[in-house]
Each structure stands twice: as structure tokens, then as C-alpha cells.
Amino acid sequence: MLLAGCGSGDSAADLSVSGSYMPQPVSGSMAAGFLTVTNSGGTEDKLTSVTSDIGEVTAHVTVDSAMQEAEDLTVPAHGTLVFRSGGNHLMFEKLKRKPQQGEKVTVKLHFADSGTVTVGIPVKSATYNPKTGH
Template sequence: MRRPRNAAAVPVAGLALALALTGCGSDDSAAATGSRPELEVTGAYMPAPVTDTMAAGFFTVTNSGGTDTLTSVTSDLSDDVTLHSTKGGAMEEEKSFAIPADGTLAFSSGGNHLMFEKLTHRPREGEKVSLTLHFARTGTVKVSMPVKSATYNPKTGH
């Protein structure tokens, strides 16, 4: 069977097109998902725990850049800090939380929250708990979380 003269050109042209399209992208993940994340953590607090073994934590992450993901949290207060969501009134452990570009991720009472288990000590109102938030793109962010009264509600400030 005789091959047309330009038959070899079709695969070469296809390869060239694929390489050209690949060149339009970038190895920089920021280019693929927008600008670099610019994160600010505000409103952090922990209600004074009512038990010696477990506590919750809340805060808001505001992102004025590209997407990021909160992957874990570590603290001297506990070796067991987990991320939780609340869906249909039930608490569910999560592996991570996405933070949208130019968006927020809220951890609030009745919603997303941190769970601290097997506490090294029971923090009292007025103390500060040190946290390190671990993000996929940003890296780590240190947070000082004040311990508020057990009934503290940030909407009222009490």
C-alpha cells in the first residue's frame, strides 16, 4: 500500500499543535488557578471548654487572591485537631476546605469548626491558644486564638 506524500505531516502537525497548546499553559499553578492566594485570618476564638478533653475553635479566612485549600491545623493544645463541617445538623470530619479566589471560608458555631481532642490542659477564659493553619499553596499561617467565655457569641460580642 502506497502512502500519500503528506501522510507523515499529519502526525507531525498534530504533535506540533499539542506542544503549542501546552506552551500556552504554565508550570506555575498560580497561572492555572488565578493569582497567588492572599489570606487574612480574623475573628479567631475558642469558647472556654466545658470538659477537660475537648474544645472547639472558630475563625474566618478571607482570601483576596487565587484559590487555596486549608489542609490541616496543628496546635500545642492538642495533637488531635480536626476539621469539621455541619451538614443537616450532623457533624462530619473533613480532610480539607477549599478557599475560593476572592472569597471567604468561615468557621462558626453551628457550621464549619475545629475540634481539639485529648487536650494537654483545659484552657481558661483569657488565655490564648496558638495554632498553625496549613494551606496547600500559602504554606503555614500562625494564629493566636483567644479563649472567650463558654457562651461567647461574636455577633453580640459577649
């Protein structure tokens, strides 16, 4: 899945999202989401928040094997921001319903400069492990 954000030319952030997935949650109240944000533009941007209609979403980073909520995360110019198992991830809490394998969960990624990028995250099996490691 590839969705382009706002921006034009090499001087602005030019965002796209790929590799998104959510393992089917084993709990009815929490889930995790993973994806990669690529910035092909010449200016960094910041992911400031994430929202979804299925519950509350926060971005977490893993520091010294411990999860910490992040206020914002930088998407570097000509770089990526990767959310993967064992690293940065999206944490869904207070779920209004339990996502099922085969459906898509809609999330809105809110960026400081590029605005909002909407992504449909496919729900995979609880044991799904992508070949890319993301």
C-alpha cells in the same frame, strides 16, 4: 487579629485570618474553635490540616445537622472560609490542658499553596457569642 499568608499580586492566594475565638471548654478533653479565613487573591487555596500544641485538631463541617471531619476545605479566590458555631468548626480533642478564659491558644493552619499561617485564638467565656455570628 489579622495575619497575612504568603502570596503576592492578584494571581496568587492572599490569606488573612480574623474573628478567631474559642469558647472556654466545659470539658477537659474537648474544645471548639472558630475563625474566618479571607482570600483576597485570585487563586483558591485549600486548608489541608490544623495543628496545635494543646492537642489534636481537626476541621469539621456540618452536613444535615451532623458533624463530619473534613480532609481539606477550600478558601475560594476573592472569598472566605468561615468557621462558626453551628457550622464549620475546629475540633480540639485529647487536650493536654484545659484552656482558660483570657489566654490564647496557638494554632497553625496548613494550606496547600500558601504554607502555614499561625494564629493566636483568644479563649472567651463558655457562653461567648460574637455579634457577627461567626
